[in-house]
Amino acid sequence: MFSPMENQPNKTDLQTNVDIGVIVCSTGSYYVVKRDDGSLVNCVIKGKFRTMNIKTTNPVAVGDRVHFVFTPNSEYAQIDSIFPRKNYIIRKSVNLSKLYSIVASNIDTAFLIVSCKEPKTDTMFIDRFLVTANAYNVPCKIVINKVDLLDEESEVYAGFLTELYESIGYEVLLTSAVSGLGMNKLKEELKGKTALFSGNSGVGKSTLINILCPSANQKTKEVSSTHHSGKHTTTFAAMLENGDIKIIDTPGVKSFGVVDFKKEELALYFPEMKQRLENCKYYNCTHTHEPGCAIKQAVEYGEISSQRYNNYIKLLNADDMA
Ligand SMILES: Nc1nc2c(ncn2[C@@H]2O[C@H](COP(=O)(O)OP(=O)(O)OP(=O)(O)O)[C@@H](O)[C@H]2O)c(=O)[nH]1
Ligand SMILES: [Mg+2]
Ligand SMILES: [Zn+2]
Incomplete structure (x- = not known):
């Protein structure tokens, strides 16, 4: 699973603690950052930052704690680094x-x-x-x-x-x-x-x-x-x-087609499948055609919903799966 490259603030930034805040609004080009004292700062992203991570269209998002610098003659401060994230949700553009x-x-x-x-x-x-x-x-x-x-x-x-x-x-x-x-x-x-x-x-x-x-x-x-x-x-x-x-x-989405992991991992993210995986005969069972599959058996016995299993199969065959 990919993890965005993160420009981490250096020690001096952490000590001043002034030009730091949480992104509370993002249009993709412009950002509003809220400092801990509640004040709001309009920001853009420092040019170099944007190219640091080619895999995401936006290097920072709402919820990110960031550091920014004021630049002369500009009404926008520039976000130049981001604190490590606890987690994040991504979706395919x-x-x-x-x-x-x-x-x-x-x-x-x-x-x-x-x-x-x-x-x-x-x-x-x-x-x-x-x-x-x-x-x-x-x-x-x-x-x-x-x-x-x-x-x-x-x-x-x-x-x-x-x-x-x-x-x-x-x-x-x-x-x-x-x-x-x-x-x-x-x-x-x-x-x-x-x-x-x-x-x-x-x-x-x-x-x-x-x-x-x-x-x-x-x-x-x-x-x-x-x-x-x-x-x-x-x-x-x-x-x-x-x-x-x-x-x-967030803006409504048509479909959450964002699965950036291998087909073999998919069942791990269906909790009712994850708990049964060790009972499959083959360690690399895809739960489709293999004999001795605990997942297929659970579907048969009505312990796993057939709707969920069908969605698992659809996801397994979806274009956006690796
Ligand atoms: N009857 C009814 N209508 C609701 C309810 N909640 C929202 N609506 C209506 O549903 C419509 C859409 O609501 P929004 O809040 O704009 O929907 P949204 O999920 O923010 O939509 P996007 O911003 O396009 O993603 C509006 O006309 C709301 O008044 C509800 O509980 N009951
Ligand atoms: Mg809305
Ligand atoms: Zn299986």
Whole structure:
């Protein structure tokens, strides 16, 4: 798995502790950095920095703790180094198959916001995200939002998702930004954390954040503009705060196709498979055709969901797998 090259600050930088802060907003070209005293500094990236790491389109992201220097005659300070990251989430840049962009870093918990209607999030989308988060050591919870919209069919789907992911060990929360259901519980979960909100466009990430962080003022899709569906309302990542709650809002993604590891590793990121791997007859079992496969047997016995297994197979054959 690749790890971004990091320009680490030197000792003198650490001692001054003034021109250091956390990136709270990133457009890809411009950054807002928040110092520990709360003051905000507009920054760009020092030219040299950008070429240091050819594998990512953005060398730094929201959540990164960075050092910057002021330059004469410029309204922007220059970010010249980055502190080591605890973790990060990356995704493949849409049209450039070999390039990745870092979505956010230093995350305590990622919340995957999904909805069962308008739009309906499928399990493949969820599993791609969970696998990526798992591979990058980011704990993940699932939030099913818009439960006020549930009708007979989508209620069944919500129940299916809840049961499926809870059985694997993921926490699943049900919320509605409209009725307020589940909002207190979600707020409780967020206390003292830096959280990432991710999910497909239109599931209500920014709407939830505006409730959780009343000063956030994130743009949300107007109800009357539903004919523009497919257009993302949030276009860049930003960290919003309310007391000890920090939430990173991100633009909706079509698919979380970001798996930068070998096919043989994939089952390690499906917790229900990982715990059974040692029972496969062959150590390098891909759980597709091999005899004595504990995973296939568990699927047969209904101990592993066939939906999850099918998604595993799809991921195994996906173009973006190494
Ligand atoms: N009925 C209902 N509508 C909701 C709920 N949460 C959000 N919405 C609506 O869903 C639409 C999309 O919400 P946004 O918050 O803009 O969605 P987003 O996930 O931030 O979308 P992107 O920024 O494009 O990724 C808006 O019209 C919201 O008012 C909810 O719980 N129930
Ligand atoms: Mg949004
Ligand atoms: Zn196997």
